[in-house]
Amino acid sequence: MKITVLGASGRIGTLAVREALARGWHVTAVVRSPERLHVASHPRLDVAVHALGDPSLAEALQGRDAIVLAFGARDRRPTTVNADGARAVIAAAGATRFVAESAIGLTTEGDDPFTRFVVKPILGALLRNSFDDLRGMESAIRASDLRWTIVRPPRLTDGPAAGRVRFSTHGALRGGFVISRADVATFLLDAAEDTALIGETVGIARG
Structure with missing residues (x-):
């Protein structure tokens, strides 16, 4: 498997790069600042230094078996x-x-009623700018010819991987409030190989 990871220097992106290498895959890690990529050099790892607007970014995206975008929700700034x-x-x-x-x-x-009518409205207000960006991303993806999967995790933790991930193509999972970044990274790679998830928006949570 030959993949490119966008956002490779982020916490989930870094974990995805490490996991992909452990699986024997060839990885191109796209970063803006190579010093922020905390992954040891590896014969199957290429580091491509690009901003998203660079025309040469296309070289890191073409001819791959899969591309993983691991920016996710960010902070409150536009x-x-x-x-x-x-x-x-x-x-x-x-x-x-x-x-x-x-x-x-x-x-x-x-969602249960409390999450739907209390938690999500507060969360949406706090992360309005980030969520607007994600909605724009999802809209662009759905309108494309890509063989896409959108993965929607809940609140992220830095705990160890549970090794079990519940997922649903019908929205959020009851009681699925948290998941570790390590489990998200693993699921992103698993989804890249799962043809049954093509064209699906998948809610995930800790198993």
């Missing part, structure tokens, strides 16, 4: 990083396999 990342992939990668990290906060489908 941003278009996820939408820009998706558009860069769409422009360069044709109909390749594309897995993008989003956030379960974008939907109330499957």
Whole structure:
């Protein structure tokens, strides 16, 4: 498997790069600042230094078996990083396999009443800018010819991988409030190989 990871210097992106290498895959890690990529050099690891607007970014995206976008929800400041990342992939990668990290906060489908009417409205207000970016990303992906999967995790933790991930293509999972970044990274890679998830938006949670 030959993949590219966008957001490779982030916490989930770094874990995805390490896991992909452990699986024997060839990885191109796209970063803006190579010193922020905390992954040891490896014969199957290429580090591509690009901003999302670089025309040469296409070289790191074309000819891959899959592309993983692991920016996810960020902070409260206005941003278009996820939408820009998706558009860069769409422009360069044709109909390749594309897995993008989003956030379960974008939907109330499957939620219990308290989460739907109390938690999600507060979360949506706090992360309005980030969620607007993710909605733009998801809209661009769905309108594309990519063989895509959108993965929506809940609140992220830095705990160890549980090794078990519940998932649903019908919104959030009841009681699925947290998941470790390590489990998200693993699921992103698993989804890249799972043809049954092509064209699906998947809510995930700790198993």
